Amino acid sequence: MSMKVDTVAVGATPNSLRSGPDGRGRFGIFGGRFVAETLMPLILDLEKAYDEARNDPAFHAELRDLQLHYTGRPSPLYFASRLTEKLGGAKIYFKREELNHTGSHKINNCLGQILLARRMGKTRIIAETGAGQHGVASATVCAKFDLPCLVYMGATDVERQKPNVFRMRLLGADVTAVTSGSGTLKDAMNEALRDWVTNVGDTYYLIGTVAGPHPYPAMVRDFQSVIGEETKQQILELEGKLPDTLVACVGGGSNAMGLFHPFLDDTGVEIVGVEAGGHGVETGEHSASITGGSPGVLHGNRTYLLQNDDGQILEGHSISAGLDYPGIGPEHSWLHDIGRVKYINATDKEARDAFQVCSKLEGLIPALESAHALAHIIKVAPTLPKDHVIVMCLSGRGDKDVFSVAEHLGVEL
Amino acid sequence: MTTRLETRFAALGKEGRAAFVAFITAGDPDQETSFELLSGLAAAGADVIELGMPFTDPMADGPAIQASSLRALKAGITMKRTLDLVRRLRQADNTTPVVLMGYYNPIYHMGVENFLAQAKTAGVDGLIVVDLPPEEDDELCVPALNAGLNFIRLATPTTDDKRLPAVLANTSGFVYYVSINGITGSASPEARDVAQAIARIKGHTSLPVAVGFGIRTPDQAANIARAADGAVVGSAIVSALAAELDAKGKARPGAPGRVLEFVRTLSDATHTARESAAV
Structure with missing residues (x-):
């Protein structure tokens, strides 16, 4: 199985639809980096670290090994x-x-990002979750790599997804019920961003989907590809x-x-x-x-x-x-x-x-x-x-x- | 053309005192109460007014401003009504600078050119848009400057010397130094750290530097005013207003007056800080 995590630049032809995003993190007019200044240096660091990782054969080898023996790919x-x-x-x-x-597929992304977080020397992981699938996958990789994990979950979702909340806690994660806004996924994401902006030094934000500021959409896509x-x-x-x-x-x-x-x-x-x-x-x-x-x-x-x-x-x-x-x-x-x-x-x-x-x-x-x-x-x-x-x-x-x-x-x- | 902001900071500089910058959320808890508060701020000692444009998802704000934004939205505030508040203020006050502060989506949705034209006509002087770093300058910052509005950039503790020039490049009016890593209304900064940060920023720009996030009391405002060109208070004022609401969220009689008394204690402390520091 060839691991083409590095699909952004390698082998992309000028007319390829797989060459995005551009240098500003844009896919056409979409994407970009619309974040507060406090987070901007962190996002630039992340972009640099991810660029290095995806060009490092050792990173891919470790990920491939985990996919084979831990995920079951x-x-x-x-x-x-x-x-x-x-x-x-x-x-x-x-x-x-x-x-x-x-x-679920969520583990594919979480394994990639947890290896990256470790490479970057981060010692604390935060994540947002809606149904709890990404929260469980995040809690899982944090347990495996012995990193503290805090999952933000809307209070409404905590109520309707109790089994997953228990699973996350069983895996050693802290789950914070977010009551601001309407208490669902978007509010959990707001709260995770507020945490990140407050704990800039040691914290890695493990986003669960192909959204968020560049480089997340491209990075999560690469790990899911x-x-x-x-x-x-x-x-x-x-x-x-x-x-x-x-x-x-x-x-x-x-x-x-x-x-x-x-x-x-x-x-x-x-x-x-x-x-x-x-x-x-x-x-x-x-x-x-x-x-x-x-x-x-x-x-x-x-x-x-x-x-x-x-x-x-x-x-x-x-x-x-x-x-x-x-x-x-x-x-x-x-x-x-x-x-x-x-x-x-x-x-x-x-x-x-x-x-x-x-x-x-x-x-x-x-x-x-x-x-x-x-x-x-x-x-x-x-x-x-x-x-x-x-x-x-x-x-x-x-x-x-x-x-x-x-x-x-x-x-x- | 000299803007109201530039005129105001130049005048304060001559007087040797710091600016008191007061933040309130447009339309909180309702448009009339909000207007009463807005139109009383200058008399209560605000040198610059920051008017928050409510957004459903204020990612850089703490609980106080989140709650005030939701109150305002629930009471029917819109971008148009926010601009109407400024327009009404300008009928009586043509000198106090007004800066709109908020997030990009409501502006983007309205259309950048349309928004800028209406803001300018209403009498807005500057914009602070939290989720537009210099990397996205062509979205709103450059068009705003071309439209004759100041674009006030946030600098933060994570903005290092390498990054500062990029952050300051298209900044005008003043620089807003966010004194802590975090959200509005959270931890308070150490005066010594703030003084060092201001010195660092001043090494890169001649613009005035105002400091905000985490300033709650007259004493804290005075400490900041000794080191900075301005002290910004938002969450504390918004919380003072929230404390004046009844169980139904309506302002009690006389609420704006009592909030403005609190604003007066903050502005007095800011204005006299350097006199008392001279000992």
Whole structure:
């Protein structure tokens, strides 16, 4: 398995869609470094340290070893035969990121960043989390590398994701419930930034998605690109051709970017990102930043945001706490604007239905996040020919979601 | 063209005293109370007014200013109404400099050119936008300077000598030294550290240097005023206002007057600091 963590510059052609961001951290007009002056020197340090690390074979060797023995990579590319048969059209494969240690793709990024934090001599890790998947992955790598970990989590999310809160604490992390604002992921991110600006000397901020100020969107993408790199090799072995369509759910968009990025220059591959449509984009209660938002600046980058007509940030809504963020990674915004990736959305109900279908037909309980991607496939696969190959990123397992799905189905656990 | 800010700091420099810079949040707890407070600040000794443009996600602010921003938003403040407050103030006061302070998104959403034109017309003198470092100068800083508005940059303890020239390059009006690593209204700075930092900044610029973050009491303001060209107080004033609100969040009768009395104690201490230090 070749580790192409360094996808920014190496081998990029002038016309490549994989050469971004530019020197200012921009993907087109998106991205950038919109942070307070206190953080600016830290972000420049981080950029320098990451540049050195990604050009250091020893860094990649250590990461590769951890991926193999700790995460359990490569993750399988699995042919979902019963689902394919039932839908009666396209051939459906799942990239099994839910089999990773900690149960989602989040560990890919956390391992990369924790190695970087150690290289930089940082002694304290902070992270934000929504559903708790990134918080658990952060707490896990901090336990492994003996670093204190403080996870900021919105008070609302702490309440609705109790098992993950306990898991983080079991792993030795401190979890701080954030009550400011609306007590969800965006407020957790605000609070993590406030912590970082206060503890500039020793603290490393481990951002969980392809958002935030440069270099985070590019760095997290690079650490997640192992998903797409493996997929490319695996599908060539299985099908002898590249997939016709890639599908992934998009909140901040790290599993999607990890799957998509290695395929961006393969123009024959259709790429679809599925946002959280909540109760329906037309109701205003959703987290579909691209479909229902407009460009703005938040959390260090310019990107599509949910905002009102005075530039105030709106709350996202989704049945899935992991997609419940009013923004999206800046590279996605750019890929949308240039038309390379198609962004659509699936509603809470569609995701819930897909969650059940997948469980019953494949014996795989998917995360509600991933169920959004599947909801789209359920819609389109029957209309496609049998030799049409779709690869979906099954980004996380759904054990964490059984309580909320049961509640929606009126089942008391 | 000399701006109100430049005129004000030049005059204070001649008098040999520091500027008292008062921050309030536009529209907190409602627009009328906010206007009463705003229009009383100069008489209470504020040499420069910083008017906060509320934002839902004020990442550099502590709990006091976060809460005040949310109160103001809940009471219906908008960018247009914030500018209206300045416009009304200018009908009675055409000399006190007014600096708008906030975050970039509401400005970006309004459109930079549109915002600058309206701010200029309303009588705004300068801007402090927390999430626009020099690396993003072409977004708002350069257009603001071209529109005749001062762009006040924040310098912080993490801004080292190598970085200072870049931070100061397009700064005008004054330099705002953030005296601590942290958010507004948190830890208070050590006077000695502040004096050293000001000396360092002054080695790179002839602009006045005002100091803020963590200044709460008249004594602290006086300590800063002995070393800096200005002392900025925000969270403490905003908290004084919050203490004047009833259970429903409405200002009690006479609230602005009592907050302004507090402002007076801060401005007096700032203005007389150097006299008492002369011993």
